[in-house]
Amino acid sequence: MRMDDQSNLVSETAAMQTGGSEEGRQQSASPRRARKQRLATPILHFLSTQAFASPFDVNMAVDAGFKVVIPHTNASLEHTSGLVQDAIFSRPVEYGCRTGLFIGGKDALLAVDMLAAAQAALVPPFQLSAFADPGGSFTTAAAMVALVEDVYRARTGRTLKGAHVAVFGATGVVGFASSIIAAQCGAKVTMASHIGVKALKPSVRAGRGRFGVDLEPVAAGRAGDKGHLVSQADIVLCAAAAGVRVLTREQLAKSRRLAVVADVNAVPPSGVEGVELFDRGRLLDGSGVASVGPLAIGDVKYKTQAALFRSMLSSRDTVMLDFTHAFAIARKLVRGRPANT
Numbered sequence: 523m524r525m526d527d528q529s530n531l532v533s534e535t536a537a538m539q540t541g542g543s544e545e546g547r548q549q550s551a552s553p554r555r556a557r558k559q560r561l562a563t564p565i566l567h568f569l570s571t572q573a574f575a576s577p578f579d580v581n582m583a584v585d586a587g588f589k590v591v592i593p594h595t596n597a598s599l600e601h602t603s604g605l606v607q608d609a610i611f612s613r614p615v616e617y618g619c620r621t622g623l624f625i626g627g628k629d630a631l632l633a634v635d636m637l638a639a640a641q642a643a644l645v646p647p648f649q650l651s652a653f654a655d656p657g658g659s660f661t662t663a664a665a666m667v668a669l670v671e672d673v674y675r676a677r678t679g680r681t682l683k684g685a686h687v688a689v690f691g692a693t694g695v696v697g698f699a700s701s702i703i704a705a706q707c708g709a710k711v712t713m714a715s716h717i718g719v720k721a722l723k724p725s726v727r728a729g730r731g732r733f734g735v736d737l738e739p740v741a742a743g744r745a746g747d748k749g750h751l752v753s754q755a756d757i758v759l760c761a762a763a764a765g766v767r768v769l770t771r772e773q774l775a776k777s778r779r780l781a782v783v784a785d786v787n788a789v790p791p792s793g794v795e796g797v798e799l800f801d802r803g804r805l806l807d808g809s810g811v812a813s814v815g816p817l818a819i820g821d822v823k824y825k826t827q828a829a830l831f832r833s834m835l836s837s838r839d840t841v842m843l844d845f846t847h848a849f850a851i852a853r854k855l856v857r858g859r860p861a862n863t
Contacts, residue, residue, distance in 0.1 A: 540839055557806040560615070562617040566591045568591055568593045570593060571656075573595055574595060575626065602643065603643040608647060610645065618650055623705055649840045652842050653843040665788060665823040665852045666814070670706060671707065671856075672857065677803075685708040686712070687701075688759070689714060690758065692714055692722060693762055694723065694762070702737075705733075712738045715740075715741060753778070764787050768793045782812045782813075785797040786819055788820065802815070827848075
């Protein structure tokens with residue numbers, strides 16, 4: 523699905539269906555049912571494919587308004603349907619909108635599959651809402667691309683359509699999600715891996731088959747490979763592991779076309795030399811390259827994730843949220859505050 527279709531946060535959500543009886547229809551429309559919805563305890567079931575549930579995500583959910591958060595660890599795709607139906611059948615129909623499912627872990631494609639399985643498991647009029655954000659990657663990627671888009675427009679007057687975007691750390695969940703988002707915005711995306719092209723093939727296949735975008739995989743394990751890729755890019759997104767220096771000042775300086783570089787790594791050393799934590803359009807020393815730093819990204823990521831959790835609680839209909847919805851929210855947040863170039 524193209525990003526143009528994502529302007530409304532709940533554009534893809536399924537409408538709530540009431541029971542077939544006249545009594546059920548009357549109850550659906552009654553103020554009494556609305557009051558019950560408001561009074562129902564907000565419960566979130568946290569499906570993590572890891573051995574633990576992320577404290578970050580638990581805290582975010584509680585602060586957004588969920589009163590009870592139940593972790594289900596080592597969860598898998600085959601568990602999803604049963605857990606969803608256990609959750610929906612145990613509560614009155616009018617409580618459905620106050621029941622949520624959060625999908626964590628570290629596998630982007632598995633999270634998307636589990637979200638689809640959750641939606642397929644619903645049995646109207648019983649419902650719940652679900653939100654996939656494995657390792658915080660979807661909201662982080664959304665925040666990074668939204669900020670980069672804003673800074674790039676301020677620097678060049680152009681949108682991401684047709685821009686050459688190089689993504690380092692592309693085998694990770696943030697790198698994958700940011701690649702898809704940028705490509706759906708019309709960018710020409712090159713995914714770089716330090717361990718070879720083979721590791722990127724599943725992402726390239728998923729990009730074309732699931733999301734309708736073409737991604738170019740390249741090997742970038744050597745300094746020369748990185749330098750060449752940077753020299754061909756308008757934008758560089760660095761989503762490599764924490765504390766790993768990926769690009770140097772010298773490699774950036776060799777590019778005559780590079781306009782914006784972003785780095786999600788907040789652990790020293792930075793992924794991109796010269797990028798500072800709170801950068802939001804600052805020009806790197808002695809260059810015309812604008813920088814977007816990890817804590818600027820983190821601020822938008824935090825607000826995006828909180829907004830998506832709140833949307834689950836405020837909606838009277840089922841919503842199924844992924845990185846496309848995260849990007850729609852992040853864009854709105856970023857556009858409310860201009861880049862400080």
